[in-house]
Amino acid sequence: MPYLRYKRIMLNLPTIQTVIPPDIIDLGAGEPSLSLIPLEMINTSAQKVLSQSDNSFLQYGSEQGDGHFRFVLSQFLSKQYEFDISPEKLFVTNGISNALDLICTLFTQAGDTIYVEEPTYFLAPRIFADHKLNIISIQSDDQGIDFELLEQKLKTIPPKFFYIIPTFQNPSGHTLSQEERTQLISLSIKYNFIIVADEAYQLLGYTQKPPSSFAAYTDQKNIIALGSFSKILAPGLRLGWLHAHPVTIQKITICGLLDSGGGLNPFTSALLRDVIDSGNLENNILKLKNTYSQRIQSMHLVLQKNIPEVSYTHPHGGYFFWLQLNNGMDATTLREKAKAHKVDIRQGKKFSTSNGLDQFFRISFAHYESEKIEEGILRLSNCFTGKE
Numbered sequence: 001m002p003y004l005r006y007k008r009i010m011l012n013l014p015t016i017q018t019v020i021p022p023d024i025i026d027l028g029a030g031e032p033s034l035s036l037i038p039l040e041m042i043n044t045s046a047q048k049v050l051s052q053s054d055n056s057f058l059q060y061g062s063e064q065g066d067g068h069f070r071f072v073l074s075q076f077l078s079k080q081y082e083f084d085i086s087p088e089k090l091f092v093t094n095g096i097s098n099a100l101d102l103i104c105t106l107f108t109q110a111g112d113t114i115y116v117e118e119p120t121y122f123l124a125p126r127i128f129a130d131h132k133l134n135i136i137s138i139q140s141d142d143q144g145i146d147f148e149l150l151e152q153k154l155k156t157i158p159p160k161f162f163y164i165i166p167t168f169q170n171p172s173g174h175t176l177s178q179e180e181r182t183q184l185i186s187l188s189i190k191y192n193f194i195i196v197a198d199e200a201y202q203l204l205g206y207t208q209k210p211p212s213s214f215a216a217y218t219d220q221k222n223i224i225a226l227g228s229f230s231k232i233l234a235p236g237l238r239l240g241w242l243h244a245h246p247v248t249i250q251k252i253t254i255c256g257l258l259d260s261g262g263g264l265n266p267f268t269s270a271l272l273r274d275v276i277d278s279g280n281l282e283n284n285i286l287k288l289k290n291t292y293s294q295r296i297q298s299m300h301l302v303l304q305k306n307i308p309e310v311s312y313t314h315p316h317g318g319y320f321f322w323l324q325l326n327n328g329m330d331a332t333t334l335r336e337k338a339k340a341h342k343v344d345i346r347q348g349k350k351f352s353t354s355n356g357l358d359q360f361f362r363i364s365f366a367h368y369e370s371e372k373i374e375e376g377i378l379r380l381s382n383c384f385t386g387k388e
């Protein structure tokens with residue numbers, strides 16, 4: 001082993017955020033497998049970008065994000081979303097997590113109230129907690145958001161923003177219908193709050209084309225739609241975009257962070273210009289859709305055959321199965337048992353901001369190939385049969 005790599009391992013200086021021990025199958029993991037991250041494709045674009053004479057992408061970047069990149073991205077998104085996206089309405093981010101943090105910094109103050117869905121992406125409330133925001137959860141199940149409850153809450157404590165994952169939600173896989181989207185937007189205007197739509201999975205529909213991105217509604221100043229390359233290319237790129245009305249974008253671009261450091265990630269943006277321009281991003285998304293739909297089928301079949309104690313809605317996109325336990329066991333207990341069988345899951349409680357959802361758990365088909373998924377589910381099935 002090369003000396004430096006050896007030394008790094010000895011000193012426990014990891015490269016990857018979550019290292020899964022080789023004997024464990026972590027079905028809960030929500031990141032793509034390394035085998036799905038296209039190094040060759042990124043290498044080809046990097047070589048092109050680094051061998052040209054224009055080195056302006058190595059300068060402090062324009063605050064809104066590299067204009068050339070925003071143009072290419074707007075063309076790509078217009079094709080994917082099937083409506084016109086203007087580069088004027090795009091702002092470059094370091095990914096959705098960064099966009100959420102920036103939105104909290106610029107649009108809220110400590111003690112403000114915000115709403116999240118119940119369940120929600122478990123790491124978003126961590127960001128909101130960093131900003132000392134008061135989090136209220138709004139029930140959202142298979143039937144979607146409970147609008148009656150929502151309006152009751154709005155009458156008492158309206159939020160600064162409502163954070164939603166409208167398409168192939170993490171963890172539930174649920175997608176808000178077109179009607180629900182318009183209903184929510186009407187409420188946001190009536191009660192004067194921002195809708196922050198986290199659309200990490202908008203472009204990963206396998207059997208269903210989802211309703212329009214919230215980008216379609218950004219003629220309203222209170223709608224912000226967030227996209228990311230993490231799930232459609234590579235999380236380590238730390239690149240994403242924010243879609244909003246130009247007036248809202250302007251409120252973001254005048255912040256101190258950008259004044260000092262310039263626009264976010266100009267180097268990676270330059271690289272991504274080429275990945276998009278060459279058609280490679282589109283090809284990658286097609287490949288992912290193909291791979292993930294096959295894996296969904298494998299996971300579904302092995303679940304049906306081996307774990308009758310769970311029910312779920314078949315996912316049409318995204319990364320996850322959200323399973324409900326029907327045998328009275330709670331997911332925290334299941335997780336303990338699962339660990340003994342060298343398999344892991346994410347218990348529903350993690351996705352609750354009110355300590356609920358313990359009859360649910362999340363598993364993903366993004367991290368492992370079909371064979372490993374099947375083996376993982378078989379290991380998990382032992383938790384129900386009592387096999388040691």
Ligand SMILES: Cc1ncc(COP(=O)(O)O)c(C=O)c1O
Pocket residue numbers: 030094095096097098121165170198200227228229230235239240
């Ligand atoms: C719903 C959702 N939002 C945001 C993220 C993180 O996105 P990014 O890598 O762009 O920060 C994830 C990652 O799992 C996610 O599932």
